[in-house]
Amino acid sequence: AQSVAQPEDQVNVAEGNPLTVKCTYSVSGNPYLFWYVQYPNRGLQFLLKYITGDNLVKGSYGFEAEFNKSQTSFHLKKPSALVSDSALYFCAVRPGGYSTLTFGKGTMLLVSP
Amino acid sequence: DGGITQSPKYLFRKEGQNVTLSCEQNLNHDAMYWYRQDPGQGLRLIYYSQIVNDFQKGDIAEGYSVSREKKESFPLTVTSAQKNPTAFYLCASSIARDSQETQYFGPGTRLLVL
Numbered sequence: 001a002q003s004v005a006q007p008e009d010q011v012n013v014a015e016g017n018p019l020t021v022k023c024t025y026s027v028s029g030n031p032y033l034f035w036y037v038q039y040p041n042r043g044l045q046f047l048l049k050y051i052t053g054d055n056l057v058k059g060s061y062g063f064e065a066e067f068n069k070s071q072t073s074f075h076l077k078k079p080s081a082l083v084s085d086s087a088l089y090f091c092a093v094r095p096g097g098y099s100t101l102t103f104g105k106g107t108m109l110l111v112s113p
Numbered sequence: 114d115g116g117i118t119q120s121p122k123y124l125f126r127k128e129g130q131n132v133t134l135s136c137e138q139n140l141n142h143d144a145m146y147w148y149r150q151d152p153g154q155g156l157r158l159i160y161y162s163q164i165v166n167d168f169q170k171g172d173i174a175e176g177y178s179v180s181r182e183k184k185e186s187f188p189l190t191v192t193s194a195q196k197n198p199t200a201f202y203l204c205a206s207s208i209a210r211d212s213q214e215t216q217y218f219g220p221g222t223r224l225l226v227l
Contacts, residue, residue: 032213043203043218051213101216105155
């Protein structure tokens with residue numbers, strides 16, 4: 001069975017500084033990895049996904065994520081944080097084939113002015 | 114949230130009452146999903162459907178039921194058997210239930226017990 005760990009419940013960063021939200025996974029075979037963002041009382045918005053190819057994936061709103069197979073990680077990054085990036089971020093994984101998507105518990109990102 | 118609508122935004126349930134949450138999509142997606150979100154627990158899959166008139170149980174299906182009579186609609190009923198229904202419910206859809214396909218989410222329904 002697949003699993004996702006987001007080791008930090010909350011990440012604090014000052015506006016303008018780089019941010020990283022961590023995600024590690026466990027899955028049989030090649031993983032398909034996703035990042036979503038959720039603003040208060042809203043649904044999840046898709047940010048980016050890794051399927052195959054280049055380990056650095058670029059997504060919406062200036063976010064990117066790096067797939068590291070040896071460390072089984074898929075950390076979300078942004079070079080310069082904005083206050084408006086403050087939200088709840090979810091990492092999700094599913095193995096190849098027909099299977100369900102497994103979500104991490106989420107990481108709250110707080111960007112201070 | 115575009116293309117997937119959920120209603121109502123807030124729903125109140127009395128003890129012993131069944132309530133139905135609506136989910137509609139105009140994306141022509143084959144697959145649809147229902148998730149439950151509780152604080153600090155991430156999203157847990159309740160039910161999913163790959164195609165009309167077919168659906169499968171997810172990880173926490175007990176106390177819930179669904180139907181898929183039309184491609185664009187996937188309503189969720191929270192029955193009286195669900196003893197702890199207070200949560201945020203999210204509907205999602207994807208082109209197909211292939212691993213590569215992105216799931217897109219609706220705005221959610223918050224269910225509260227009176």
